[in-house]
Amino acid sequence: MLKTIILLTDTVQQQQPLANLLREHNRGLTFCSALRAADLGAIEADVLGDARLVSFAADVAVPEKFLLRLGYGAYKFYAAPTQYPGLPPAPDECDEDPRCYSVIAQSMMIWPDFKKVVGLETVTIPDGTVAAERERMVFSRLAYLFWQMSGMIASEAADLPGIIESSDGRRPALAMMN
Template sequence: MLDTILLLAGDAERPVLAEALRRAGEGVRVVAAGSTRDLPADLRTARLVAFVFPEIVPTGVLERLGYGAYNFHPGPPAYPGWVPAAFALYDGATEFGATLHEMTAKVDSGIICDVERFAVPSDCDLQGLETLAYGACLRLFERWAEALVSPLRPPHLPLRWGTRKCTRKAFAEMGRIPEGVPEEEALRRVRAFGGRLDT
């Protein structure tokens, strides 16, 4: 029987989200942690909830969870991976959002449970888009907190993840602007990746 929710979140979010989960599931123990190293050893009666959490959860942890693991990703399914907002800005995306999904050994590839979408403002920069995506994650959390403390699994949506993974390496490469790059391309990179001119 599900009796423990393990919450992985940043320092600012942990106390607030942990309290919300406690209110949603009376009698369910909530363990809030800032690292996977702080998780308990026995996970048979636990479910993991990760909220905009940068650390990759080890496969061994995922396999030992009796009630699965769920992640709030600050990007829509089209943009799996690291700092998805930057790649969306570079692409000129007009829509962005956040995704609730099951966690698997391969990052941002698990079954999608829900998506919160919004229009991208025309003058949006990276910080602005990340802030909007964070707000979308909070709305998803509010919508699903009660279900996540229940032993039932959230429903699945017939959606697929995008095939291009946003990575740290790609982010760094796009942030370097080679000499001779057309001005329009340079401006796109500066807006999305905070690019700098290579000399």
Template sequence: MNGEIILLTSDLEASHLASILHKHNPELSIIAVQKRAELEKVVLAGSHANNWRRMIAFCSSVIVPTAVLNHLGGPAYNFHPGPPNYPGAHPASFAIYHQVDQYGVTVHEITSTIDSGTIVATEWFKVRDKIRFSELEMDAYKVLLSVFQRMSERLAKNPTPLLPSGETWSGKTNTREDFNRMREVTAEMDEGEITLRFRAFG
């Protein structure tokens, strides 16, 4: 059951995610990277010794280069801490600003366009009243980790592509610039708008 998974995530998360995967496949080779340069070096450096290879991004802001995706030989997957209707950066903040009562997380194939690849899994949950963006981000993180645990055996042992869930992306793909712009407060805003923006964007 020899195989290789490249984990694009933080050091702290990589250790925990790797331990989950190794429970299902002790022979699995796992390489953890945090930055684009590290990812390119690992993937583009040459051939690997394992009979299959997969890349997984978990709560990473790194944009995966097309050359890396083309070199993998199969789909790479992103665990996105937001639902399909909130692609892009800071999904929790925009969801709170829009005062949604349902939020979720998404697992999808990585493509050259941010948060647009085929969706393979989602999980929805109720948004708590008067929640701040940091609290919703933590709630989403816990749900996303649960989804990873549920999918971990499949990811660690079966190299074939994951099946589409049938759900599709919608809504605006927000950027860091959009987030920063929404943090600006002007004299024309009333108290309700200012309070909402603070709760959503800090």
């Protein structure tokens, strides 16, 4: 039974609104807050079997051992320019600001081939938009995607349905890894 959502966010101010939204869909949830990988390590091991990790706009590497202990998976909400899917561009790679971004909800797995996209939207930035407004537009779409998916995130489902996933949806067995 899903009992705990571990919220990994970029700022502490994001924690309460996200928790409140998820609690609307599942009043029985408890929440653990994390801003860094060290915060994840401080969570009691017996909590993880009934927990789901949700990373929202956080650029934190989650340890593999932590992911393996989660009973209800882990999902990452992030934004990326479409010309660099999955990665932000290096500062010297592009003189202009990107005009199109993807906001993505993706499963977090230790096996890259088994990650799947569970939510996706595109944001087109009008010409002449200043950097602060561009960031606001992209963040607003990311928050909207989270809002749309909040019912599924707070649900008992052990695995959210993918809209883009590998052709073989099986999780590798230990024998496959050797």
